[in-house]
Amino acid sequence: MTDQRPRLCSRALEGHEAVTTAAMKSRSNWAAVWLLLLLSYQGTFLWGLPLRGKHHRLHEHAPGVRTGALLLSGPLLAWTRGVTCSYRSLVPVVAWSVARHDYRMEDGQVRAERVRGRITSSNNGVTWSDCHVFVPGVAEECPRGTVSCSDGQCVSNTLLCDGQPDCVDGSDELDCEVIIRMLEYLLPVNSTLGTSKELELELTVQVSHVILCCVCRLQDSSPLECVAGEWTCTDGQACIPGTWQCDGNKDCEDGSDELLGCQRKLKCDEDKFLCRNHHCIHQKFRCDGVDDCGDGTDEEDCAVKIPSGKDCTLEKRHFQCTDFLSCVPLENVCDGTPDCLDASDEGPLCNQSHLMCSTYGCDGECYALPSGPTCLCIPGFVLSGKFKCADIDECQQYGICDQRCKNVPGSYKCDCVDGYNFNKQLNKCEADGGEALLLFASKKDLRVFHLQSRVYYKVAENLDHAVGVAYDGKHVYWTNLKDQEEAIYRSLEDGSNVELIVSSGLRLPEDLAIDWITDNIYFTDAENKHIGVCTNTGAKCAVLVNEDIDKVRSIVLLLSEGLMFWTDWGENPIIGRAGMDGSKPVAFVSEDLYWPNGLSLDYPNDRLYWVEAKFSKIESIKLDGSDRRVILEGVVEHPYAIAVFEDRVYWSDWQDREIESCNKFTGKNHTVVLKIKKNPIYSVHIFHPSMHPKVTNPCVGGFCSDMCLLGPGLSYTCACPQDKEMTNDKHTCRDVFKKEMVLVGAGHMIYKLDHNILGKQHVEELNIHAVYRIGGLVYDSLKDRVIISDVGNNKLFFMNLKNRVITPLVTENLGSVESLAFDYLGNNLYWCDTKMKTVEVQSLNTGHRTVLLKPSGDVVPTDVALIPEQGVMFVAMRSDHGVIIDKMHMDGIGGRTHVIDSDLTGPHIALAYDYDLDRVFWADSGRGVIESTSSDGKDRHGYVAGQYAPNHLALLGVDLFWSNWNTPRLYWSNKYDSAKISRIALDIPEGVERMALAAVRGVHPGSSHACQHNNGGCSHICLVSPNDVICACPAGLVLESGRTCSGHVHCHGDEFQCYLDNMCVSVKVRCNGVKDCPTGEDERDCPKECGAAEFRCHNGECIDKYLQCNDVMDCSDGSDEDCPKAGGDCDRDGWFRCGSGECLEDH
Template identity: 30%
Template sequence: EFSCKSGRCVAIEWLCDGEDDCGDASDEADCSTTPSTPTVCGRSEMRCGNNTSMNQCLPARWRCDGDIDCPNGEDEIGCDECKSHTCGTGLFKCQDEKKCILDAWKCDDVHDCVNGSDEVDCIRCKTGVGQSGCVNKCDFKVDCLDRSDETNCSFQGVCANSECSHTCTPTPQGFKCSCPKGKELSPDDATCQDIDYCRQRGVCSQICQSSPLSFHCSCHNGWKIAHYDVTKCVYAKKSPPPFIIFSNQRSLRYLRLNEGKRKSQFLVKGFRQVMGVDFHYNRNLIFFTEILEDRITRARIKFNEKDNSLKLTDQRVIISRGLMTPEGLAVDWIHDRIYFVEATLNQIEMATLEGTNRTVIVGEGLVNPRAIAVDPRYGYLFWTDWGVGNSRVGEGVTGRGRQGPDMEGDGWPNGLTLDYLENRVYWADAKYDIIWSAKYDGTDDITVVERVDWLTHPFGVTTFADLVIWTDWRTTVIASANKWSGENATIVELGYNPPFDVKVFHESRQPLTRTGEQSCESRAPYPCLNFTCEGLCVSVPPATDSMAIDTPLTAKCTCPQFYKLAENGYSCERIVNFLLFSHFLEIRGIRLDNSNLSAIQAISSPEVVRATRLAYDWSHDRIYWADSKTQEIKSCFVNGSDSTVVAYTERYEGVAVDWIARNIYWTDPGIDQIKVVRMSGLFAYTIFQGGQKLRSIALHPVAGVLFATDWGTKAGIIRMKLDGTGVKWILTGLGWPNGITIDF
């Protein structure tokens, strides 16, 4: 910088640029060259006169400053309308003039303003031993040795009627309130209140207690203050250490969270596409989903203290039947349950740790569910939904379904996790590349991480201590940042395959109580631990719209698919009546009393490829369907087991069951025939031919007759005996009669 004679400092590049930047033109003195004649003046310049041949451009701020700078005085013409302008910081505005001078020029015995207003309200006094001069009066700065420059000021009495609770300072504009150390002005600008040092998130890593002059940090149960930072908490038990476990399509990998050598190792490999992952810490179990195989696998996970490694044993599939695109997975470590998202069926199910007693928890209003998280201490369930125009983070209750407000948006909420220390939910949005957080009830939502190079398509997310950890598809990294501010974003692992779900395998991620205690004796608040249900018991909060975290839990019984809860509230009874339907890749049964709940497990691939016609043998609980892709008529039990091929047929329209004689009937529109075969697949036989465009078929085995629709020239309904005799058109001229059934 260049030091001006006026006391101002300006940039070196402003020297000899034709502009008075110092205010006293000292930056334009002793210039060896003369600026050449400009053809056009700059944006911060003005030209003297309108003749472009005039060799003079002046700083625009010299316009209407009270000094004639142009040879013909053009810079001071038409200035009356400009006299209301203001001056910048460090400058003084001359009264009734559009002229700014340096503050240092005020009260210096030199009239810099034309009207001398820069020398008004000045007094001469002794300012030091053997020194005297003119100083500003009543500027709240004592310049005179006898303080005479700050006495008898006209506004000194304004504090007499002030509303300041502590300190009042008079000013020319009125009074100004201020507060002592440890306090701050409240919104009324008059009353002092204690400073809440804990107001800013992340001041303490866990618990913050504010005091009048400072704050104090403490930790949750099981944690302690770090020796290197009194604001941070570390887990009291050093072993086992926290591990990051993540899926990356072909395998499960792991690495120590705080290890300097950040290179992951295989936990298990050889998958086509492994997706969701979660664990049960106290039972040493890990669970993961495979979306191409449509199955959920469980294994035992063991920590080796000698080399600080993890190892899997006893790997086995626990759910494979009736599962369609399992993605998100969550473990209830208190009641020993697993929750999983079926993306194709748009529902959330619950089951035991062995995969038994499956029941649908949320089957209503889901469009494209993805991730799931559970806090069994409060009985709360959270999930993300990518539904077009309805994307959200949903909230519900374990064992009862939807409850509480949704955190809605128009993004792609992908990964989801819970902070069990702070009772907050975190989710990653793959559309906006942002990680958000909110309290369990959806309030206090904040943006945690954004505009980070390795946050370009987040998928999984989890938390541990002060960190939020996420996976990113596009950059194939696992990264972390401060869970409150998003600061200190760091790459934890850089891989080759896109990482999917991520979890921190550590005891603190599954607290046994709301206060974080890990002793089994402290689990009394969970009523299901001492309650008997014929099906599954879940501990749930009261049925209200609020998501309170201080309410007691109650026990609630649920029943597996094929059953419903009896009136006594704990027994299960068989569902006798339900609606059976096919949807290409799946066969589903829903309850008649609640269409959002499944009555049976969905029957899907590989058994079902493209189911277009259905029949049901209620006496043997078997379903029959025609598959247009495989050109087969197939059968299985209602639970999806014992899938067999009954008949092969290139063409069919209607399929019906004779549950008394144990036969299957179907129409063949290609050759206009009705055929029959034993349920065992033996003795196929044509009982009728001569139709025109046969479609659907319905049987009445008790009466020994069947009915068929025909689109031919008669377009009606045909009745005949089950052996194909006694054919009669009972209705004609119907148009295109299609589906047909019998009201028994």
């Protein structure tokens, strides 16, 4: 069932899809936010006034409701099945219309002291009801500054919703989501009923402030059904993820998820303390004066601590008794009164010690001890020798300053890098210039959370599988992991203008990082086992690091040093480091790692942070490789990504589907920032201008021809895309491979796909007006032109790829040509004509054509693939008997060999030959598979399965491309390994069922083959054969002396002469319904059709069927007795041979 029950508002922030434009684009702090709550009851409205200190936005699309709903940064208005007071706070009011009131008459007027208003608005099955307005009691009910409990008791308004019940009945803590403080004395309510005294009349009440509690009900009488993995609240009103039970936060309105079985369910590790709210904290945080639980339980029942061990030292002004049972403050030592149980703090030398201190010569302070006087230094100094004090370098103490630390005599001074201001009160550096944005990917959408104002909205939604996310201040970038469509996208910060940046060569791009200096995009690819970089348009890409990489996951850039860091959780897990140009790759951290996941840099503090998923902990290390520390462990479930900002670290928890935060030095103040219900949270990214300091761009003036990358020491390196190589000048790239592209023909359109191994697939649409419907395409690599078959008009055309001029090639005597093949040695064009049932060839040297193959019966050639170097071709044919693939000579001479004659379904078989593998690939439309065989036809291997009617193939570089029936997508995969399939959607016109493919590999160099020199000495057609060349003649001519074609053929008596085609066919095929003469002469002037009970003689005569095979020649040509011997097998499977020799179907 579709879940229409967003979780309760106390957990914050999921499901609010729409915000005002101003809120979406605002990054600055709000001094005052206009609260606009427009609710209707019988034509009256409540308008909100400015409310300071809170941040609001309008929720425009709550399920089933079109009116606005009030949202706060802490509690948010949510929709649940049952009654939930999901928002309660003090709200300024101008006027409120109510239908119920408590009042008393005084001097003919009504004085209302407690007013309750109800607003009901029903839309699409959802009723917004029970919005109560509480005006805390005044006058005689309760004294000024107090509120009334349900039982009439009065308590201070400062105790309302403070977490502790003060009313006897506990009503002051009911339906609370935030602590409510009265902002000012509530003015008495004065209203007039007029002349009527009926209570039911509408009453307009003038008040200054009210406490607003809105309750939302989903009107659904069906029983609540929670899906697998969800937990049902005991009130039956909501479903929550099972992981939210007993996690220390109330998700059910009745709090049952934090009551039932939680003490039994939740246990902390031995070194952890279990808080009352079920959080686990380190024991070392217990009784340290800081509320680490969040509910204060870690600071309860704390006895006065008696310093012992390392805390009982002279430097800390304490004396360790010799029995080690007590620790005494130094001021109590040698004071004449024993404080130690063994009196070791007093002794005979105490008086002498007091006297000696005056002349002892201490730099700091002198203390009398039972063992004699001793020198101690004032705070900030340490004893150096016996008398002298040396300054302590406090800056060496971990975490003493948020960013920069300067040591001064006896103390230290914290400072901040540019872009930050030091807050002395909080002892932290705060970013200057607006608030920070936290972006995260949650599979189906990208979301933004303002860390200060807590404004929360979606940037993009309805995504396929978003994982990595980054933001450079102009564009939001993300990676898509949808199978076969792995890509990198970007959009503007409001989600508009979505662009596809990288669409080819990606297999598992989990993370990305943006170099805001050069605008290059860096990304990891675990399946390709490399780190790549692309220009910000995706036009040019390069692989930087692909050695010693296994399962690379996260990547961060240290732009000020031209360095990059990455995590690899493969067989040898490491955190790697290299120059941003891929130079000098090393293992930066290699010990005590198992599943290193997300990475983040604390730029001002020169530290690298990462999350370890296997050991559930967060660690950091200095950028020089020293001072590795564990920040938090044990309480982290499955951390995926991490980000650092100011004094806090933020991370996503894959298992709990939440973003959490803690102090970046101590791990304390661990909080849940936000939590979502459905999808895991992947990458987390924080953006603030202060994190992008100004850095000089060394690429300016570098004059790199293609790509410029930052290098170590903020140097620059010129780089080349994968199809180019660097020249000796180290700045210019030159082509290594010929320009390659795939042409897709669909309808009257050709789509030119510039195929990049890694990068953006550029598609150009060409409207071919001269063509009605493209059936086949092939590339003429000698003249750099494409040959097009138009099955709509039964013609062949040339198209020049440079100027796109269309020239007719064949305009007569064509049937349906959907398969073309080019012979680049003989400069010949081959095709299959399914209507004429022929395989034909035309010399592009002379323009003459001839038929090479015309199988007998119902056999139809459907596709042809050439191997010019071997002089052979593979032909796919179909008939009523099935589908086969035959091998034969390209000159058509000699027999045919059945290469594949089983497990083929068809009806269409597409063929393509790959020179590198020396294999012929075929696609079987009926079985939905692509397979291959060696050129000798002696093996058979599967390539891919599960396709929907693949019908065209093309090979280009290392990739095999194919199209599927009635699918507007182009598919491809590595021809050596089909494990990863990619695809791209094309804007194919509606109604086009088949897409023809052709690979363009660049112009072939001139060949020494004889056919390319004086046409091999042939007068008409020069054909490539295994034995040099063979001359052939067009229909109607006869080859003489092996080179020249002339004259007409002479047919024998049992043959029929095709005059127009100058060829002979068996007289038996005359008038058999099949055009055996290419021009169809054998089927012209035929007698009428024979009846159902008649047999048609080969010469067209009709006789009774029972006269066939009766040993009497009833046909004048004797064809009725042309019968196989009785008992022999019939030619067709499933047919039975009669005793007379006749074949009938078994049934």
